[in-house]
Amino acid sequence: MANRFVLNETSYHGSGAISHIVPEIIGRGFQKVFVCADAELIALGIVAKVTDLLDAEEVPYTVFSDIKANPTIQNVQAGVAAFKESDADVIVAIGGGSVIDAAKAIGIIITNPAFADVRSLEGVASTKNKCVPIIAVATTAGTAAEVTINYVITDVEKNRKMVCVDVHDIPVVAIVDPDMMASMPKGLTAATGMDALTHAIEGYITRGAWKMSDMLHLEAIALIATHLRGAVANTAEGREGMALGQYIAGMGFSNVGLGIVHSMAHPLGALYDTPHGVANAILLPTVMEYNAPATGEKYRDIAKAMGVINTEAMTIEDARNAAISAVKQLSGDVGIPTDLKDIVKKEDVDFLAQSAYDDACRPGNPKDTSVDDIRELYISLL
Template sequence: MSNRIVLNTISHHGAGAIENIVPELTARGFKKAFVCTDPDLLKFGVPQKVTDLLDKSDFAYEIFSDVKANPTIENVQSGVKAYLGSCADCMVAIGGGSAMDTAKAIGIIINNPEFADVRSLEGVAPTKNHAVFTIAVPTTAGTAAEVTINYVITDVEKKRKFVCVDVNDIPEIAVVDPDMMSSMPKSLTAATGMDALTHAIEGYITKGACAISDMFHLEAIRLISANLRAAVNNEPAGREGMALGQYIAGMGFSNVGLGIVHSMAHGLSALYDTPHGVACAIILPTGLEYNKTVAGARYRAVGKAMGVGGIDSMPEEEAIEATIAAVKQLSADVGIPANLQGILKEEDVQFLSESAFADACCPGNPRDTSVEEIAALYRGLM
């Protein structure tokens, strides 16, 4: 079996990395940037750290911020229209997964107009051309959308999210600067950080895991476990560690897939607007319990990367439970709820279970599942 690895052509990491944005654009002869961000970031002046650099260099740009936390088909359509009217020739996406996912969809449709029906991008769409040249600048340490070949769009009409997987959507350049993440509130830092941990753990146990992705995921688990608590307290070292850890997790899972935790979380975000990272964090221990019968042998390495003491000498069952306990403890330490009480409604369980089973992440789960088994997992979290 062969394995394919797709990564950014170039990535810049560390404090001050945003200083590379203008030189990267001008070196390629671009003249005007379409800056895709979200309204909350705009309100708090976060994109200004980048636009100030564009202004200083007299590099033209236009800002687009019609982006929801769970970006919709309508957001993408508005963005395509705005891009076409802007005379821009490149994009700079600034934000978390919402802004970067919107930018990916816009960029794909601009260069592949036959996919103007956003729903046609679901799954693995046969696009022919790479998306508009994009520099992605994350402001959260979680989604790793700046290095993945995936994006997620919400279909409001059908009350569901759909996952798009396309090697043509990956940003050519990622600029991962922890200073861009320093204004994240504690709750968002915790949620996005647990999303990153879920990426790393699900990616490590997914059916498609390989030696290269294992290397990425175990290092990501180590970095996230060591730095998330400090990042929530806005300590610079914690921010830097999380910025790197979430990116490395993206290098892995983007290439090998995820599993049932993400497929279940997507429905909660689409139906209730639950923050994606919170949904993932709540479901992750349940997903690990469910998958331990087929993937439990891999949990010891996860626990070791999380810093579980003495795990090398534990019997397998004890190592499995110690690893799950470590995940629960980290989640609790950063303030994530323990269950879906007050979120999930019984009358929605069947619809959510069917949606999760049909989700693009579900086939990668190490244990084969069913709508009925997913429904039981949801009910166990109520």
């Protein structure tokens, strides 16, 4: 069996990486830019860091900002209409997962108009053409949307998130500049950082994991465990370490899949608009406990990567407990809630469980699961 790996054509990392945006645009022969962002990033002056560079070189652009924190079908369709009116030939997406995900869907539909309903993009869509070229500028250290072949769009009418997987949507250029992440508030830094840790851990234990992805995920776990606390404190070293760690995690999980932490988090975002990183962070330790019997020695590796000492001398059960405890400790240190009591309504649990079971991430879980199992996991956190 051959293992496929899909990555960006080009990526720039480190302080000042945004300086490469305009040379990439000019060097690739693009004539006009469609800037995707959200209103908050515009208000914070983050988008101006990029548009000022475009202005300095007289690169024409138009800005589209009708994008919610959990982007909807309507956001995407509005973006498609705006792109058609713009006469642009490249998208520069400035933001976290929400903005970049919306940009991917917009870019795919422009070159594959048969999928204009958006819903038909769910799962592994049979698109034929590469999307409009995207230069993705990450402003959060968590989703790694700038390097993945995945995106998530909310179907408001059905109260569900659609996970879309498409090799045609990956940005041609990724810009991972920690300076673009420095204005993130502590809560968002913590949530997106724990989202990145979830990517790395789920990617490491998923059914599709193999040697190359394992290498990436273990390094990502180590970087995140080392740097997330500093990133929340807004240290330069912490920001840079998290920017790299989340990207490496994305390199891995995009190619091998995830598990039921993500499939359970998605309906929380769809139904309650819960921030994706917060949902993942709350669910991760509980799902790790559930999955432990199906993970062999991998939790020992996770514990070691998290900084736990003497893991080699531990029994397999002690090593598994140590990994889970280390995740709980990190989550607590950065201020993540420990349960879903303030989020989930008991009468919604059946809907949530079925939605999670139907989610595209569920089949990658290392342990066979059921709707009843997932229901009990939700209930255990209420």
